[in-house]
Amino acid sequence: MHLNCKSGNQKSAIIDSRNGREQRPHGDLHYQIKQFNYPNDAGTSLSDVQFDLKAGQTLGIVGRVGAGKSTIMKLILREFDNYDGQIVYGGDDIKQYALDSYLPAIGYVPQDSFLFSNTIRENIRFADPTVPQTVVESVAAKSDLSGQIANMPAGYDTQVGEEGISLSGGQRQRLAIARALLINPELLILDDALSAVDAETESEILANLKAERADKTTIIAAHRLSSVMNADEIIVLDAGHVVERGTHSELMTQHGWYQKMFERQQLETKVEGAVQ
Numbered sequence: 439m440h441l442n443c444k445s446g447n448q449k450s451a452i453i454d455s456r457n458g459r460e461q462r463p464h465g466d467l468h469y470q471i472k473q474f475n476y477p478n479d480a481g482t483s484l485s486d487v488q489f490d491l492k493a494g495q496t497l498g499i500v501g502r503v504g505a506g507k508s509t510i511m512k513l514i515l516r517e518f519d520n521y522d523g524q525i526v527y528g529g530d531d532i533k534q535y536a537l538d539s540y541l542p543a544i545g546y547v548p549q550d551s552f553l554f555s556n557t558i559r560e561n562i563r564f565a566d567p568t569v570p571q572t573v574v575e576s577v578a579a580k581s582d583l584s585g586q587i588a589n590m591p592a593g594y595d596t597q598v599g600e601e602g603i604s605l606s607g608g609q610r611q612r613l614a615i616a617r618a619l620l621i622n623p624e625l626l627i628l629d630d631a632l633s634a635v636d637a638e639t640e641s642e643i644l645a646n647l648k649a650e651r652a653d654k655t656t657i658i659a660a661h662r663l664s665s666v667m668n669a670d671e672i673i674v675l676d677a678g679h680v681v682e683r684g685t686h687s688e689l690m691t692q693h694g695w696y697q698k699m700f701e702r703q704q705l706e707t708k709v710e711g712a713v714q
């Protein structure tokens with residue numbers, strides 16, 4: 439089972455490769471989708487989406503609501519196989535890997551993650567309950583959650599979920615990132631996973647990830663453009679197409695959606711700061 443797969447998604451019948459490659463994918467990720475339509479959906483959800491990422495690089499994906507950001511990730515996560523195109527990771531088509539080897543190498547953090555009725559510690563080390571406390575503390579620190587846990591009634595033994603305290607949206611997101619980091623994923627996918635975290639905390643977490651994951655790949659989909667501005671490449675999607683691409687500074691000279699949206703968000707941040 440994939441650690442963070444969204445439940446309830448309509449899935450096509452994906453086939454686990456018999457005699458599939460039983461190896462963790464690592465290295466370059468080549469993504470080339472000519473076309474993808476959801477089963478039973480008349481519209482085209484992705485069309486001509488292409489990018490290449492080397493191990494250690496970060497890709498940012500932005501665009502309006504429903505542009506297709508999550509759909510890009512779903513294909514990497516093998517939720518659907520019925521696309522025209524190819525995704526090659528570590529030299530092999532992702533369909534050639536055994537799912538049990540492939541999926542545990544990917545840390546997927548959605549906007550909302552589930553929380554078990556259990557302690558903070560067990561929630562973080564869900565993927566491997568034998569992991570020592572030092573590792574749990576280390577991933578909590580990288581997710582900027584240590585200080586918050588220290589202030590909870592019983593620290594890492596604090597019960598959360600139905601029978602315990604409830605966490606704020608930002609705390610839940612940080613816990614989900616800690617949970618994903620525990621498996622030291624080759625590819626970390628943050629799918630609007632920092633939306634409830636304030637901008638300052640977000641930049642601390644992103645700086646930690648950059649420092650700690652020098653040879654690992656990260657994909658960040660976000661509405662807040664500050665989440666992706668330090669990415670090696672940013673793609674702007676609209677209705678399943680890539681309409682702009684480049685680094686932050688390149689996109690800021692293109693006078694397109696990215697530049698306008700970035701300036702608008704900067705202004706909103708200033709106004710909010712002045713009101714507070």
Ligand SMILES: Nc1ncnc2c1ncn2[C@@H]1O[C@H](COP(=O)(O)OP(=O)(O)OP(=O)(O)O)[C@@H](O)[C@H]1O
Binds near residue numbers: 479483630
């Ligand atoms: N399981 C599904 N079946 C059919 N259509 C879907 C499914 N999931 C998403 N879609 C459609 O595909 C398109 C892209 O959706 P997607 O969730 O990838 O967008 P997004 O850019 O991630 O949006 P958001 O910013 O709201 O997260 C939308 O039109 C959406 O309605």
